[in-house]
Amino acid sequence: MKRPFSLSPRLQAVADLVPPGVRLADVGTDHGRLPVWLVQHGRVDRAICSDLRPAPLSRARALAARWDVSDKISFRLCDGLSDIPAQEAEVVTIAGMGGETIADILHASRWTGEAGHRYILQPMSGTDGLRRYLSASGLAVFQEVLVPEGETLYVILLAEPGEMKPLTEGEIWVGRQSRGMESPLRGRYLEQELQRLRRAVIGLERSQRPEDAEKRKWYELAAWEIGNMKKEWDSWQQ
Numbered sequence: 001m002k003r004p005f006s007l008s009p010r011l012q013a014v015a016d017l018v019p020p021g022v023r024l025a026d027v028g029t030d031h032g033r034l035p036v037w038l039v040q041h042g043r044v045d046r047a048i049c050s051d052l053r054p055a056p057l058s059r060a061r062a063l064a065a066r067w068d069v070s071d072k073i074s075f076r077l078c079d080g081l082s083d084i085p086a087q088e089a090e091v092v093t094i095a096g097m098g099g100e101t102i103a104d105i106l107h108a109s110r111w112t113g114e115a116g117h118r119y120i121l122q123p124m125s126g127t128d129g130l131r132r133y134l135s136a137s138g139l140a141v142f143q144e145v146l147v148p149e150g151e152t153l154y155v156i157l158l159a160e161p162g163e164m165k166p167l168t169e170g171e172i173w174v175g176r177q178s179r180g181m182e183s184p185l186r187g188r189y190l191e192q193e194l195q196r197l198r199r200a201v202i203g204l205e206r207s208q209r210p211e212d213a214e215k216r217k218w219y220e221l222a223a224w225e226i227g228n229m230k231k232e233w234d235s236w237q238q
């Protein structure tokens, strides 16, 4: 008997953000759990699984075969979106990679700035760099979702082609906040990122390199802004 197959909280949160019935491309699919689960549960009719390397793509093929959805999934061995035409990907999920790799994948594609696509991005690190890229690239972040898994708080960014007011230095680290936004974990996230920045500032204070002095100033500015955002957020919760 096959064991029922469920997603981790991180991937389940990504799955829950995929609108029903869309044409989906999952880039860097590895095991293929996200697209296989979405097809198996009838959330999407078809999906593309893509990966840069053959071994992960074989894992995705095996999982799709195991759950009898191979005929509904197309497999592409390619770098990022390079073998995925625009019309086949209304929604693109890119999860479980560094923010810099995700930014590189979006940047390399010819069609990511065209209307009619949504990007659900879940960086494991470098979220600040990804926000910085999106802020300058014509992709507007319209929602951020925080997902706890064990001790870790993962961030999911939802973006679509469009203009976004440039992010401030603090917002690059923690995203934009607005009164009334639904985000029960935001207070914890602000505190976590503030502590991370403060630790980075202490590290940079020990450095003799001139470029680190410059970097430290930006980090201090970001930390100061996030401190103010935290006060604002706490006042909204009363």
Ligand SMILES: C[S@@+](CC[C@H](N)C(=O)[O-])C[C@H]1O[C@@H](n2cnc3c(N)ncnc32)[C@H](O)[C@@H]1O
Binding pocket: 011, 027, 028, 029, 030, 031, 050, 051, 052, 053, 056, 078, 079, 080, 081, 094, 095, 096, 097, 101, 105
């Ligand atoms: C850690 S796995 C993430 C798997 C899954 N998306 C998740 O979130 O659990 C990252 C996968 O991305 C793939 N990858 C890395 N760079 C890529 C690129 N430029 N284009 C496509 N796939 C890439 C790797 O081969 C690997 O299988």
